[in-house]
Amino acid sequence: MKLRLILGDQLSHNISSLDDIAADDVILMAEVRSEATYVKHHKKKIAFLFSAMRHFAKELEGAGHRVIYVPYDAPENAGSLLSEVTRLCARYNPDEIIVTSPGEYRLLAEMQGWSDQLGRPVEIREDRRFLATPKEFANWANGRKQLRMEYFFREMRKRFNVLMEADGPTGSQWNFDADNRKPPATGLDVPQTYVKDPDQITQDVLGLVAREFADHFGDLDPFHYAVTRGEAEAALRKFVAERLTHFGDYQDAMIEGEAWMFHSHIALYLNCGLLEPLECIALAEEAYRKGKVPLNAAEGFIRQILGWREYVRGLYWLRMPGYVDENFLDAQRALPPLYWTAQTQMNCMRQAVLETKANAYAHHIQRLMVLGNFALLAGVHPDEVNEWYLLVYADAYEWVELPNVSGMVLFADGGVLASKPYAASGAYIKKMSNYCDGCSYQVSKKNGPKACPFNYLYWDFISRNDAKLRGNPRMGFVFKTLDRMSDEKRTAIQEDSTRFLKALDAHEKV
Structure with missing residues (x-):
């Protein structure tokens, strides 16, 4: 008899740990304290995963498997995965433990020592829900001076024959990102996102989370996420049918009060196993082939899954364990309280934090x-920013969060992922949103107490990181602009930034 462990982000009937399962094998699933609280995850994230786990366990039982499911508040719950595996080993004396490789380095490192601790074999199988293994990515990366996602995506397109023709890429170009940067148009009609009323299982979980995780960040209600594969498939189909058409054009746009825009927000389903990447890719390509959505929308959506998602996972495993310690710009500031409270005069920040608090979701821009961008300009320490992103978003696991934050958001890896820092002034936010209309600051002002803080913080960021960024070939124009600034302008930037950051550190409402 074998004991097969299913983790909370492995809710797929095709997971490798279920291969060759025998009638007398036992499947273990457990809601353990160590995983729910190693960072204080958003209440809605915990509720989503616990409910999805319970529904998945029920499906496994319905398929005739022997499942031991340990709820969070079960008296016998020992609080960690290893403790639960140890307890079941004592109960069943399995010949072997089988588990699919976890998505986080810390957990894999722990599991690699389980065999000695448990006194029996532990087989850690490849997670084939991803389309490129860590070894395949490492082979692609070997010898390359720059690991750019665009070139990785092209190889993946060819390998899986996605949006390809006999003579090259569909539409005769690889990337339509230039078509996907439209600012929000007046009167945009954004279709309602997928909504599912909680069933009894989910209601029980919501009660549990309200009791046990009351001090965690985030709103628990209303809860309307899919928690089964069937529901996740319905959410995917609804997106493709109703919102994919405009996803390409407006994927960077932000509108106050429109948390979902034309995004799919299926990453939480993909990353826990309710959906698989190729089915999402195939549905989007089919919609394009049938003339239901434009090419820039289909390509942009597919790039997020076949390109970006696979790329950041490959980069994570390639660079760990040292990647977690990267801090190229030597950022040292503590995370400001406004990331928790939304108490700020900056309307863009307030809206993004409030939507994160409400939904355990915010779209990529x-x-x-x-x-x-604010964390980058303010010089917040990567550890604090990474922890925040990891715990507040329902789709966040370290393999996807760390490269996005340390690599793309903070440039903490010094350019391994991004070719330059994604720093911007208030002009970008003004162009891509209507947030500035309801702001206490004036985005048209560059300096002074009423000026948009992003404006002077941007140049302060460039100035204080001059030694590390001036040699970047993509930032030549920026430094030429800085060099042409008058002494008076430079002094105003420094004074405004010092005043603002001092108030930020004093936890004043900035």
């Missing part, structure tokens, strides 16, 4: 160019 809110994460990168508002929340992340």
